[in-house]
Amino acid sequence: MPETEVKRLAKVVGSAIAKHRTAGGLTQEKVAEELQIGVEAVSRIERGVVLPTVVRLSELAEIFQCDVADLVTETSSRPRDQARHIESLLSGLSSADRAMIVEIVESLASRLRR
Incomplete structure (x- = not known):
């Protein structure tokens, strides 16, 4: 996958994660605590600076009480x-x-x- 596509994917997945977090009434601090990572790491994911791993997506889906697919389906062009x-x-x-x-x-x- 070209790097530009990876960057675009990271941004749209990050945006979907932020949307699910706010819809659930959660702060970045609470999500960071649940994931046992720093707040800056959550911020970097939501801003699309880094693309979360499948394991991290699974953890986020559990926190947001949704399917992993829900975090990536919104970003798909299919x-x-x-x-x-x-x-x-x-x-x-x-x-x-x-x-x-x-x-x-x-x-x-x-x-x-x-």
């Missing part, structure tokens, strides 16, 4: 992964709100295909 991410976004919405979003996505997709 349609199936993107669909899974959209599914998770829709899951907490009412039927009417989901229908409205589907209409919007259909309209956008149709327009962009032209």
Whole structure:
């Protein structure tokens, strides 16, 4: 994998980790404590300076009570992964709100295909 792609991946994975941390109401300090690492190490992961190992992703997923895939699926450019991410976004919405979003996505997709 080219270095530029690794850097991009580190940034988007770090962003997803930060998003899960804040959604869970956790501080970087609490995550660092759980992982038994320094706060600066958590910051470096979230800023995309370093790409976490699979083991570290597993530990983070346990802390955030999610699947490892949840931390990387949002960053994928594969349609199936993107669909899974959209599914998770829709899951907490009412039927009417989901229908409205589907209409919007259909309209956008149709327009962009032209």
